[in-house]
Amino acid sequence: MNTLRAKEIKQIFNALADLMSEKKEWLIELDGIMGDGDLGLTMSTGFIKASEGLKDFEEQDVGKLFAKAGMIFAQSVPSTMGTLMATGLMKGGKAIQGKQEVYLSDMAQMLNEFVEGIMARGKAKPGDKTIIDSLYPAVQALKSAAEEQKSLKEGLTLAYQAAVQGVEETKNMISKHGRAAYYQEKSLGKQDPGATVGMLFIKAFTDYVAV
Amino acid sequence: MNTLRAKEIKQIFNALADLMSEKKEWLIELDGIMGDGDLGLTMSTGFIKASEGLKDFEEQDVGKLFAKAGMIFAQSVPSTMGTLMATGLMKGGKAIQGKQEVYLSDMAQMLNEFVEGIMARGKAKPGDKTIIDSLYPAVQALKSAAEEQKSLKEGLTLAYQAAVQGVEETKNMISKHGRAAYYQEKSLGKQDPGATVGMLFIKAFTDYVAV
Amino acid sequence: MRKLINDPANFVDEMLQGLYAAHPEKLKYVNDDLRCVVSAKTKKGKVGLATGGGSGHLPLFLGYVGEGMLDGCSVGGVFQSPSANQMLEVTKAIDSGAGVLYIYGNYGGDVMNFDMAAEMADLEGIRVEQVVAGEDVASAPKGKEDKRRGVAGIFYVYKIAGAYADEMASLDEVKRVAEKVCANVRTMGVALSPCTIPEVGKPSFVIKEGEMEIGMGIHGEPGIRKSELKPADSVVDEMLQPILEDLPFEKGDEVSVLINGLGATPREELYVLYRRVNQILKEKNIKIFHPYIGEFATSMEMAGASITLLRLDDELKRLLAKPANTPFFVQEQLEVR
Amino acid sequence: MRKLINDPANFVDEMLQGLYAAHPEKLKYVNDDLRCVVSAKTKKGKVGLATGGGSGHLPLFLGYVGEGMLDGCSVGGVFQSPSANQMLEVTKAIDSGAGVLYIYGNYGGDVMNFDMAAEMADLEGIRVEQVVAGEDVASAPKGKEDKRRGVAGIFYVYKIAGAYADEMASLDEVKRVAEKVCANVRTMGVALSPCTIPEVGKPSFVIKEGEMEIGMGIHGEPGIRKSELKPADSVVDEMLQPILEDLPFEKGDEVSVLINGLGATPREELYVLYRRVNQILKEKNIKIFHPYIGEFATSMEMAGASITLLRLDDELKRLLAKPANTPFFVQEQLEVR
């Protein structure tokens, strides 16, 4: 499998719904340490609603599917991560609008706009201990893989490894945004919950393609 | 000693201040069961202020001394018992106004008006489990003693015994007034704090004369 | 104790110092006594309205001194009556020849002191009339209305009598209207937590977390039923039924509703209560004219609420709708339909 | 939990149902969504003012929708941002051609959603400007003002921008004045007890009896100092100093003071705090124009308070003094001297 079409994207959103539901308690726990602990709820709800919303959406344009999922997030989970996910999905979708089949290079472009959208919306940058710290390295990995003409599976695997690594590195960072920022130095040593969500997002794509 | 003059009345108020201070914790405890527990504070404060106020009050009219003590009560302790004590002292004082020397019959008259004043002010009657239940029998005892030409000491002793008995009987009564009334049947078995104050009031006179 | 206070013995006087500093154009004190509060605005020839009572219940009692409501208030210690002398000083300050009406809650100490003050005022040649508010249906059964405690419903007496006095009605007329309010107002409370008198330093009664006491008074007077804390809707049902039955309030009546927070209960919850009250009254075809929802008579940091219903007629409605402007209560003219 | 609620999941919507039942002549909702609150009174051609934020802070945020203040408010779950869509619906409802100003507190979720709503409104051809209030000096040091949380001081932004919009000032002009308020307002809070989000059911942080946390935010954000509870006067001293130093407020300045209760703290205590604030400002020759003392921005049943100072100039003072009439805030025209 070297491309993804509407049908596959919908299945990946189903997988995302399952994955976020499975990791719900863990995300609640991570966000509970220096946040309000809602992350597990918002992410499972958001992806469940998105996957349900896409099910009956007769649309072949993959870009529009991502954008639609973003709209659903915006309406159903207006938390920080919900809103950032909404923004990322809408911007990423817009970047590949018109395509019914996406290749690794499209995925790289989509995710690049996804992260750019999140950075514009939240005014955070790499190193600020946010979702960006798992997604940004993943995008870089995707881009290199695309340039090197790697397969979709290889590219996503590299992206996922970069994301996992990125999450790990958030432990050495001080939170600069959101509720955790109030804790300043105390945030050292803890893994960022939002970066964790970013990593899980990539994981669902990677796992799907790997099968 | 068969009469009381200004000097003696002032000494009795000193004794009342000491007695109420000595019984302070006990009165607090009694009032705490079904009231707000301030009775020990208000009675010690009231009688200390009254005895201080009388000290430099150059007045031979015994009636005016009582009235003055009542005024002091009205200003310094506006609790239920403070106000009733104020009323009783003012009304009792008024009844014997003009006298520089009071006999047992005057004492009976004074205390009669004292209790009548309290009943008019508080709209309670004997049996309602109030201060009236110790003072009213004491007045009856004083009146009979005066009619029977008993000595001041004898009369007061009988009054005190009646008051003690009256306090005891409040245990069989249901509170009809003040904060304790909200407890209704639950007030059975408990001695009324206000009646206790009435009994202590008589005790100070009796003890003084007995010496 | 979780209180922002200094020496508990100075609590009331420091509160009053803050009050006069904050509202110099609205309130002042007389007789060099912080506890004798009078309105800074006077109206010649108007009947004076005075109240008084213990501290710890803000906005009660002094909070309603101001334009369109009361002229003066004597202030006692926490949960303690002010003295008759203080009441007299307020009376003298607010009488402008038309006489003074005392409006206060039915508590032993207050009643006796106001009685005494009225006698003293009489000696000074000031005509005084009294109206004692007692509308807590939990505090005494029907038939013994004169034993009932006065709670949040006294707000309506102040508001309506105040508006009428402001129209220069006579003492007898203002008294008549105040008594009409008393006859038509009913309240029931529920407490979820105790409160602490600063000088005592610990709660004087206990309500455990997860429990409630229906009918408890604003000084912690025992209520009619202790139970586990129920959902808001059933709490309202339990509170409203005895209110409705007591007067009784009936189909076709028009009422104003007062949902009063006792101190620690958020406004959000008061609106949840109002939602249910509104449902029930609608079902019963009782019309609501203008609800008041907030803190009108508190018990320091007690958690809980009370519900008050006032049955209106044209006269009461007209007067309730008039504007008022006090440090704790501001109302613009309401539209009367 | 000592709360008068039904199913915690319905808490916000039931509160809103109560609200609309209570104030039908003042508030309504649009887009069939209870959480999109708009004023029932509209003024053609006026700049629309919108706010929004999480529930649990009444009177914030929706309580200030009404005459002379805001036109609309989107309502989130307890301590949660409303959605950009809800904000957009409110925006569309209140725009009458003159554009809409968003005024909200500086919290990540709110900022992003309002940004998104502004972009969506732009697509619909509605001109939107934004002013983000952040005045809690405990939440970030001087120089990092843009990181500060918005707390009770936003009341002043609503009041003053609302009065100016009511005078038919243009969007740019109203924004200028709102930004001026933001630049001149500073707040500091103290918490004495935690609060409980209904759906969580237990306090999300701990403050032990007899302790306090200076600088804690209205969602329990960590403060700058935990210690044993001190006397009110020294608590005020600790809170006021950083406020005064920050702007700085100086001799000869004129300010309005807001003493805000967080939920469970009685009004009496707020006046004890004001007494000390007044003393200190007098000593420093800082004039107080009109203090506000009560609950303006709460955190459900949290015990504690905040102190806000707004430095006034003639323009701000004139606008602050104008009347307002909302379900939670009524003011008659103040005398300006």
Ligand SMILES: Nc1ncnc2c1ncn2[C@@H]1O[C@H](COP(=O)(O)OP(=O)(O)O)[C@@H](O)[C@H]1O
């Ligand atoms: N400005 C921002 N930009 C990007 N990511 C952010 C920003 N602020 C917070 N985050 C991310 O959001 C995560 C928390 O998300 P969420 O639980 O939804 O926040 P909240 O509950 O406070 O609204 C953080 O772990 C962080 O990764």
Ligand SMILES: Nc1ncnc2c1ncn2[C@@H]1O[C@H](COP(=O)(O)OP(=O)(O)O)[C@@H](O)[C@H]1O
């Ligand atoms: N109406 C009344 N008439 C006479 N005595 C009363 C009346 N009400 C209460 N008392 C007496 O007052 C006592 C309580 O006095 P006190 O502690 O001063 O009351 P409170 O603190 O409630 O003002 C009661 O024990 C009772 O004897």
Ligand SMILES: [Mg+2]
């Ligand atoms: Mg969170």
Ligand SMILES: [Mg+2]
């Ligand atoms: Mg959240």
Ligand SMILES: [Mg+2]
């Ligand atoms: Mg007592």
Ligand SMILES: [Mg+2]
């Ligand atoms: Mg007492």
